Amino acid sequence: MTGKILAIAVGDQGQFAQLVTVLIILLLVATIVALLSRRLRVPYVTGLVLAGVAIAEFLPRKVGLDSALIINLFLPILLFEAAINTDISRLRSTLKPILLLAGPGVLIAVGITAIGLKFGLALEWIPALLVGVILAITDTVSVIAVFKEVEVPSKLITIVEGESLFNDGIALVLFSLVLKFNSTGSLALTDGIRELVVVIVGGLAVGLVLGYLGVELYLQSEDDPLSSILLTVAIALSAFQLGQFLHVSGVVAVVIAGLMLGNLERSRKVSASSRITVLSFWEYAGFGVNTFIFLLIGLELRLDTLGRILPAVLLAVLAYQIGRMLAVYPLLALVGVFDRPIPLKWQHVLFLGNIKGSLSMALVLSLPSSIPGRESLIAIVFGSVLLSLVVQGVGLPFIVQRLKLAHRSEVQEWVEGLQSQLMTAKAAQDELDTLLKSGVLPKSVYEELRSSYQIKVAAAERSLRDFYNRRSEKSTVLTFQASRFDAVKRRLLLAEKNALNDALRKRILSEEVVKGRLKAIDEQLLKVEDD
Template identity: 40%
Template sequence: MEEFLNIEIEIVEVLLIVTLVAMVARRIKLPYTVALVLAGLLIALQNELRIELTPELVLALFLPPLVFEAAFHLRLGQLRANLTPILTLAIPGVLLSTALVGILLSLFGILPLPAALLFGALIAATDPVAVIAVFRAVGAPKQLTVLVEGESLFNDGTAIVVFHIMLAYVLEGTLSPLEGVVDFFIVSLGGVAIGLILGYGTAELIARIDDYLIEITLTTVAAYGSYLIAESFHMSGVLAVVMAGLVIGNVGPRGMSPTTRIVLINFWEYLAFLANSFVFILIGMNVEYDELLQFAGSALVA
């Protein structure tokens, strides 16, 4: 019981810190995510809060709401109009970035090629939160925002698939390039199919229900369920969530009342804010200062 209370207290403290950081960052015009990481670093120095940031926590708990909320707000008309540059940046762009980073790290003798390519896949996908905030502040063209947001949705899926393929290669050393390409398409298309099925199924249910609490619950089930189902079949959970969010965000509102639409948008905006806040502050809190100083040069190069 005491352990549970301690965890609850830590979560409440993080929420309070997140709120204060958001207020300060807005006032001094510092990107919110940067401010959160810096706050996390300061907290880590005090050694008062230690919430471990695990891959399972990020992927299973925080990633679905972040991806779903972004996909939910992306209009299909905008996506179709910019599909070619979005997919070019998200697929060949990520693959090229992975290859360039891997080859350069290998040539300079920093890492062997397989491990270097694994690292390249790890950093290939970019987070658009700070960039989008700047775009909104300076009044950048809407098309530019759509390109960045759309590319960020699909590059996450590409990078995660490539990362898992390279991880298997590093650990087992048996993966051929042809097998890698085949696995990439199977994992990607499988995730897309699962997301489409769950997205359309949820949209159909929403059209038959007039209760915003139930409809919010259904979208939550779709966001997390699409990820978990896809991952259980070894498909791309990220792409499954992307497709579910796109379908529900574009088809679902047709069967929603105005009240439901407003409540649903606000719910997912808050959930994404919460997930994003926890991820970045936990990144700062989990930094080991000795390792940070040791690998500072490599981090700056990355």
């Protein structure tokens, strides 16, 4: 008996050692991909998927996507991380286009995709609707990664992040309703609408209650940043699980709770050290979860299977792209009737940024075995996700760059030319100072070279001073001056905040002094107009 127990223990230990080995390999692969993607200018998540496909056969143990793990653990983490970093004041200014895309936009995309799959692949209505919902979900990770490389207006970033945040909630609610219809066999339109409202409102109530409790506990634990981290993790996971238990939307609950705690962060009612620690933790958590998810997507994909069902995959991609197009352009054209119009170039990015990701794969894996053609649906969604990540993920940076979303006038080019002259000349002078102090240059040579650079510095400073002091009647120049000053002010204030945070981490300044100064700086930042 003892021998059997030891044999089982040794077997479990061997499996655990294999799992640890696989995790180490995945971490090393992720690090290499991060370095290569930056050098090759390929989106990080696309590189992870391709790397997963490449190393799948060489791992000592098969590791695949677990839909229960993704939905119950990874999904709440990703949603909460996005919500806690979402500025409600910025979200409020773009709420109308966000709600249009995440509400009617999702319904249009689901309907068009389902119709295409129904008549193009001869699927039954339930499987077609389920795949339509799954492919209506947008993954914002790749798009935001592109925005970090290419200059885009911050308002467009807010729309992309906000739409993804609410898009997931609406899509998951629709997914649950379609599954419920499949299990019960009947669901009237009025009952479906009532169920949709109840699920969303119920999730909203759960999120508000847990968010309020979380805020109160957060304020009590603000002197202990590590306890604050544990509290936010507990709020994120419990909001989702409580929503599921009460048969309301756990996704909506997590988003609302995250927004409340994120608004608390920005209200500066908590200590600076706690704020820095908590937000840094969630940034690392979101990055780590996304890294493993996209690597696992690559491990799960099989190119031979994709080759066999490629026509069906291409039809599915065409269907959801048409659905997205009919959701984006008509709905955003309506925004101009009652709000500031969304530029056409922005609409192109919102359409082309319709990239699929981890949540789509998790949902299709969670389909019950009773769904007709389940294995074929999984293969179609997997192939669609792969094509989306590779084709759209790689092509999007070039398209965004060609669109030139951030307009650069001749005046701006001229000013930045002077700034580059000023920065390079000052950098050269700093290097000359270093060479003089180290004894490499004699003082006579140093003075001659420094004076030549000083001429460039003086010329650039004089031109910039004249420009900023000029009171031109041309609105373009005045607008540019205002935006340029706002950008400079914002950068200087952020530099002040970074200096204070560094001083706090190094224990140079006390918590009380830093907290008061940070509050004053944040008030000044709010007064600076954003773009």
